[in-house]
Amino acid sequence: MSDDKELDEIQAIFFEECVEGLGTAEEGLTALANGEASLDVIAGVFRAVHSIKGGAGAFGHNALLTFAHAFENVLDKIRAGDIAATLEIGQQMLSAFDVLSDHVSAAMGRGDIPDDGPVLAGLNALLSDGGAPAPAPVTEVPPPAEEVSADPATEADEFGFTPVTVDLDDFSASLDLGEGEEENDSPWIVTFQPSRAAMANGAEPLLVIRELERMGARVTDADISKLPSLRELEPEQGYICWKMIIDGSVERSELDECFDFVAPDSVIDYHHRESEQPAEQPEAPQTDTPPEAGAETPDQPKAAASAPKLAAVPAAPVPPPAAGGEAKAADVASQTIRIDVTRLDMLLNLVGELVIRNSILNDRLGAEDQERVELPQLGRLTREIQDNVMSLRAQPIRQAFSRVPRIVRELCSATNKQVNLEVQGETTEVDKSVIEKIGEPLTHMIRNAIDHGLETPEEREAAGKDPVGTVSLSAEQKGARIVIRVSDDGRGIDRERVRQKAIDKGIVSEEDPLTDEDIDNLICAPGFSTAETISNISGRGVGMDVVRTNVEALGGRIEISSTPGQGTAFTMVLPLTLAILDGMIVRIDGQRYVVPLSHVIESIRPERGQVKAMSPTSEVIDLRGSYVPVRRVSDLFGIGAHARRSPEESLVIIAESDTAGCIGLMVDAIDDRRELVIKSLDQNLYPINGLSGATILGDGSIALILDIDALVSTANASGSRFTLKGMAA
Amino acid sequence: MSEDTPVVQDMKIVTFTLGGHMFGIAMTSLLEIREWAEPTPLPGVPHYVRGVTNLRGNVVPVVGLSERLGWAPSETHPRSCILVINIDGKQAGLLVDEMNDIVNVNMAEIQPPPELDGADTSMIAGLVRVVERGGDDDERKSDKDEMVLLIDVPALSLTRHLDAAA
Numbered sequence: 001m002s003d004d005k006e007l008d009e010i011q012a013i014f015f016e017e018c019v020e021g022l023g024t025a026e027e028g029l030t031a032l033a034n035g036e037a038s039l040d041v042i043a044g045v046f047r048a049v050h051s052i053k054g055g056a057g058a059f060g061h062n063a064l065l066t067f068a069h070a071f072e073n074v075l076d077k078i079r080a081g082d083i084a085a086t087l088e089i090g091q092q093m094l095s096a097f098d099v100l101s102d103h104v105s106a107a108m109g110r111g112d113i114p115d116d117g118p119v120l121a122g123l124n125a126l127l128s129d130g131g132a133p134a135p136a137p138v139t140e141v142p143p144p145a146e147e148v149s150a151d152p153a154t155e156a157d158e159f160g161f162t163p164v165t166v167d168l169d170d171f172s173a174s175l176d177l178g179e180g181e182e183e184n185d186s187p188w189i190v191t192f193q194p195s196r197a198a199m200a201n202g203a204e205p206l207l208v209i210r211e212l213e214r215m216g217a218r219v220t221d222a223d224i225s226k227l228p229s230l231r232e233l234e235p236e237q238g239y240i241c242w243k244m245i246i247d248g249s250v251e252r253s254e255l256d257e258c259f260d261f262v263a264p265d266s267v268i269d270y271h272h273r274e275s276e277q278p279a280e281q282p283e284a285p286q287t288d289t290p291p292e293a294g295a296e297t298p299d300q301p302k303a304a305a306s307a308p309k310l311a312a313v314p315a316a317p318v319p320p321p322a323a324g325g326e327a328k329a330a331d332v333a334s335q336t337i338r339i340d341v342t343r344l345d346m347l348l349n350l351v352g353e354l355v356i357r358n359s360i361l362n363d364r365l366g367a368e369d370q371e372r373v374e375l376p377q378l379g380r381l382t383r384e385i386q387d388n389v390m391s392l393r394a395q396p397i398r399q400a401f402s403r404v405p406r407i408v409r410e411l412c413s414a415t416n417k418q419v420n421l422e423v424q425g426e427t428t429e430v431d432k433s434v435i436e437k438i439g440e441p442l443t444h445m446i447r448n449a450i451d452h453g454l455e456t457p458e459e460r461e462a463a464g465k466d467p468v469g470t471v472s473l474s475a476e477q478k479g480a481r482i483v484i485r486v487s488d489d490g491r492g493i494d495r496e497r498v499r500q501k502a503i504d505k506g507i508v509s510e511e512d513p514l515t516d517e518d519i520d521n522l523i524c525a526p527g528f529s530t531a532e533t534i535s536n537i538s539g540r541g542v543g544m545d546v547v548r549t550n551v552e553a554l555g556g557r558i559e560i561s562s563t564p565g566q567g568t569a570f571t572m573v574l575p576l577t578l579a580i581l582d583g584m585i586v587r588i589d590g591q592r593y594v595v596p597l598s599h600v601i602e603s604i605r606p607e608r609g610q611v612k613a614m615s616p617t618s619e620v621i622d623l624r625g626s627y628v629p630v631r632r633v634s635d636l637f638g639i640g641a642h643a644r645r646s647p648e649e650s651l652v653i654i655a656e657s658d659t660a661g662c663i664g665l666m667v668d669a670i671d672d673r674r675e676l677v678i679k680s681l682d683q684n685l686y687p688i689n690g691l692s693g694a695t696i697l698g699d700g701s702i703a704l705i706l707d708i709d710a711l712v713s714t715a716n717a718s719g720s721r722f723t724l725k726g727m728a729a
Numbered sequence: 730m731s732e733d734t735p736v737v738q739d740m741k742i743v744t745f746t747l748g749g750h751m752f753g754i755a756m757t758s759l760l761e762i763r764e765w766a767e768p769t770p771l772p773g774v775p776h777y778v779r780g781v782t783n784l785r786g787n788v789v790p791v792v793g794l795s796e797r798l799g800w801a802p803s804e805t806h807p808r809s810c811i812l813v814i815n816i817d818g819k820q821a822g823l824l825v826d827e828m829n830d831i832v833n834v835n836m837a838e839i840q841p842p843p844e845l846d847g848a849d850t851s852m853i854a855g856l857v858r859v860v861e862r863g864g865d866d867d868e869r870k871s872d873k874d875e876m877v878l879l880i881d882v883p884a885l886s887l888t889r890h891l892d893a894a895a
Contacts, residue, residue: 353786591769637772679788681771681781684819688773694781694788702769702783 013338014055018104021048022097023402029097030405032078033090039079046075052104054260061107064100067116070123071100076253083126096123098406186248186272188255190217193241193267196234209242211258217246241267248272341432344392351382351389352677356696358382359674363698383675394429397475397484400438401426404446404473411450418457418468419450425475430482434574437554438484441547445486445570446471448544453490453568463565465489481598487569493562495519520560524548547572552687557709573709575678575692583676583695585703586653586667588633592703594676594695595665599655599708603670611647611666621652621664628654630664636690636711657712665711678705738836744829744859744877745812747795747803751829753857753877758814762828765809782822784813791822797885798852816882832859839879854881 028045031037053068055061074093077083102114190212194205209219221243227233246255252270259268358379365375401423408421430438449471454460457467475484495516502508502522514522524544547570551558556574583594604610604621611621611630620627630652645668652664676695681688692707741756768780768791777796781788791811795803803809803824811822839857842850857877 349786356786679786681788684788684821685774685778685781685790688771690772694769696783696786696788700783702781702788704769704771704781 011055011059014059015104015108016338018052018055018108021052022101022104023399024048025100026094026097026402026405027398029090029093032085033087033094035085035087035090037085037090042075042079042085046072046079049075049100052100056107057260059107061103063113063116064103064107067100067103067120070120070127071096074123074126077127089126092122092126094409095119098409101406188246188248188250188270188272190244190246190255191241191267191269192244192259193223194238195266196237205238208258209244212244212246212255215246215250215254215258217244219244238266246270339392341393344389348389348393351386354382355386355675355677356698359698360700391429393432395432395435396426397428397430397435397438397482398426400435400442401473401475403439404442407443407446408450408471411447415451416456417450417454419454420468420470422470422472423474424472428475428477428482430475430574434482434554437550438572438574441550441572442473442484442486444544444547446473448570449486449488449490449568453488453492455491459491463491482574484572484574485569487567489567492564492566492568493520493523493560494564495562498522517560520562523560524558581676581678581695581705582673583705584653584673585671585697586651586665587669587671588667592671592697592701593633593667594703594705595653595655596692596705596708597673599657601654601656601662603651603653604664606647606650606652608648611652619647619666621647621654623654623664628662628664630666631711632666633706633711655708655712657709661712663708663712665706676703676705739833740836741831742834742857742877742879743812743831745825746827746829747798747825748800750800751875751877752794752825752880753832753834753859754812754814754880754882756831758816758882760813760815760820763811763813763822765805765811765824767805768822779824782811784820784822787820789813789820789822791824792885794823794825794880794885798880799849814882816885821885834859834877852881852884854879854884 025045025048028037028041028048031041032045049068049072053065053072056065056068071093074083074096078085078089078093083089096119099114099116099119102111103116105111106113192205192208192212194208209217213219219242223241223243224239226241227239233239255270259266358375361375362370362379365373370376404423405421408419411417412419450469454469454471455463455465460467460469470489472485472487475482477483498519499508499514499522502519502525503510507522507525508514524547548558551572551574554574556572559571559573560568561571562568581594582597584597584600586593586595604623606621611619612627614620614629617635619630621630630647645666647666650666650668651670652666653670654662654664656662678693678695680693681691690707690710691704692710693705694702695705697703742753743756743759744751744753746752763784766782768782770780771778771790774790777793779791779793782791783789793802795801803826805824806826808827810825810828812825812828813820813822834857839855841855842853844850857879858874859877860874
């Protein structure tokens with residue numbers, strides 16, 4: 001049934017929001033645990049958890065709901081200052097947060113519902129210490145939405161709806177009257193008109209009203225003036241506006257909870273009778289409403305009418321804690337839109353084609369014609385579109401990093417090691433696909449660093465180190481590359497042991513001459529693991545192999561450097577984007593290649609004697625006194641006609657790699673410099689060592705993009721890397 | 730073309746010649762037929778991968794089918810063309826000597842390749858007899874039977890990461 005499908009979609013959105021919410025919450029709680037949390041941060045965590053709780057209730061994830069409820073209550077107390085935000089509390093909340101994440105995973109069907117008994121008891125203990133009783137029992141939450149998304153017509157009948165309206169003028173008029181006070185025992189006046197969106201989302205107005213009645217509310221008035229004639233009546237539209245009176249002793253938070261799951265553009269207002277001030281703004285800010293709500297048009301005027309009121313309310317000296325923050329959240333929410341990534345990719349591809357068309361025009365038209373048809377302007381515009389579309393896919397890498405603190409915490413307790421995690425460059429923006437694929441490698445690398453890399457506190461002290469080990473995680477953009485590094489200050493790679501293990505496993509043979517670098521790379525060979533015992537942390541012999549596979553799938557590389565006794569660093573070098581490159585087009589043996597401009601330092605026309613042979617197959621160029629190896633691309637690749645030009649007839653492009661120094665590439669000529677759309681080779685073939693892709697030139701022909709880093713390491717290691725790959729397979 | 734009563738167990742194959750032999754592939758794998766154009770050579774690929782070419786914005790490998798099947802490399806000439814095929818969602822171009830026809834064959838008539846010592850038939854899906862109708866060529870006016878070697882497209886394993894299998 002399509003209702004089910006719709007429900008699944010809404011639930012999928014809820015899960016997405018959960019994941020985002022967990023990220024926010026973890027960040028905030030980490031700040032709390034480090035003693036850096038401001039009230040705003042705690043409020044942010046509160047909102048995130050509150051949203052999760054809301055969705056959990058709506059979708060019937062009761063275990064998650066119960067836990068999130070307790071969690072939220074503690075946060076509420078912290079926010080209110082009833083519980084001091086000490087570091088210990090922060091730690092406790094972090095552990096509780098881990099259970100919360102497990103609950104979310106369980107709700108998503110990715111694991112079992114965790115045993116939250118002890119942690120939940122801990123939270124409740126906090127609550128009772130804090131003094132006040134835990135607010136509102138869980139039962140207030142509306143039932144799972146499927147019950148509601150049935151036939152709207154029958155629903156309407158059940159309600160026995162009598163038609164109604166809300167009078168907007170009255171509503172706003174009430175604004176200017178007096179300042180509201182939090183502590184007020186006079187009865188609450190509650191106004192409630194469910195919107196069309198509320199119905200569409202499966203909110204159950206009847207349940208809301210029943211709930212209010214349970215709390216002692218009496219309906220004083222049902223305004224039916226908006227109710228149209230039967231013929232015009234739309235069953236899914238909300239026409240009736242209820243006015244109710246509730247005893248003033250009822251907590252505001254209880255009212256808040258009643259309306260938690262009602263769509264944002266519904267008219268919801270409650271205030272104490274005397275003050276006549278709308279105690280809380282319409283619930284537009286509620287973040288736990290699926291975004292579809294905003295798409296409903298018929299109620300827009302009402303939503304719009306209520307918006308100005310936010311501004312109209314004078315800043316109360318002590319604003320209700322939640323209101324301000326939630327309004328902010330609403331601002332953000334209203335400016336965000338969720339788009340299927342495939343649609344973005346489609347757009348990106350089309351823009352890529354547009355860029356190519358542009359450069360074809362560029363090639364075919366003379367300068368004068370270009371001016372006449374205003375091609376430069378078109379080109380600029382195209383580039384701007386391109387930049388903008390590209391940026392749509394960019395996300396801060398924080399999303400991938402946010403899971404690391406938890407992994408570290410868990411590993412610390414599992415291994416009895418003490419670890420200080422340093423994170424840098426979280427705001428570095430990377431393509432979405434990188435974030436998706438980087439998670440698993442990152443987890444493995446962190447596990448490796450803590451399980452294999454770091455020593456126990458005793459060992460560290462014996463070695464004269466700080467007993468607390470350091471694991472650093474950093475991300476930075478370097479030219480057209482993203483460099484992500486995981487390093488530890490542990491014992492470093494035990495090369496002799498690695499070599500022995502590799503020999504035992506038949507990955508290499510006893511006679512193989514291996515450099516230190518080769519040995520370090522053996523860690524990434526499939527089936528290699530040095531852990532003496534297979535723990536559930538690491539040591540199943542798949543970890544680093546997976547890391548390498550994932551990184552290569554992203555068109556990147558992994559590099560390992562290690563100093564015995566001082567630590568190990570794993571560096572992932574990934575392309576910044578999958579799409580655009582500033583490149584220099586060079587000609588070698590009649591073929592055109594692209595050198596990424598970000599790697600080019602200079603180009604030189606060598607003078608006689610400047611390029612010297614070092615051996616029959618290798619040359620160096622004298623570059624202002626320093627000797628840089630020179631490679632001919634046709635030699636490296638073993639293709640093309642071998643009419644070896646003398647160096648004086650060639651150009652040498654000095655290119656710098658991210659990791660392995662400089663190299664001179666001997667080319668015949670430089671053709672052009674331009675922006676290019678990168679086409680990956682593995683889309684229809686497979687990645688080729690030495691190439692980072694291909695591009696289509698203005699005339700429709702293909703130029704291969706050189707992977708400078710791979711070329712440099714090939715040149716320096718004189719092919720040992722290729723051999724190693726063969727051995728590893 | 731040979732439009733006759735479609736029978737359920739019929740399949741359409743496109744036939745072509747390669748070094749004087751008649752080959753066929755299932756129409757379902759064929760995407761399009763293009764004129765031969767020299768592709769851009771690639772480094773570090775098996776000898777039968779002739780390079781990559783631009784297929785409407787896609788970078789597609791071009792494979793010398795003759796070499797892939799173990800025959801001598803095809804010489805290219807004006808009638809050479811590229812069969813663009815789809816292998817598990819990836820595209821590849823096959824260099825063939827000459828396009829021939831599209832014919833219906835009865836799947837029941839397809840014979841598996843007989844086992845022969847030392848013969849690598851792993852890329853041949855089967856043998857089938859087709860009646861060659863007189864085409865444009867004057868010298869082939871009369872109908873005659875001809876054996877068509879059906880290519881097992883996935884078995885060409887063009888898009889496998891060979892480096893890993895090395």
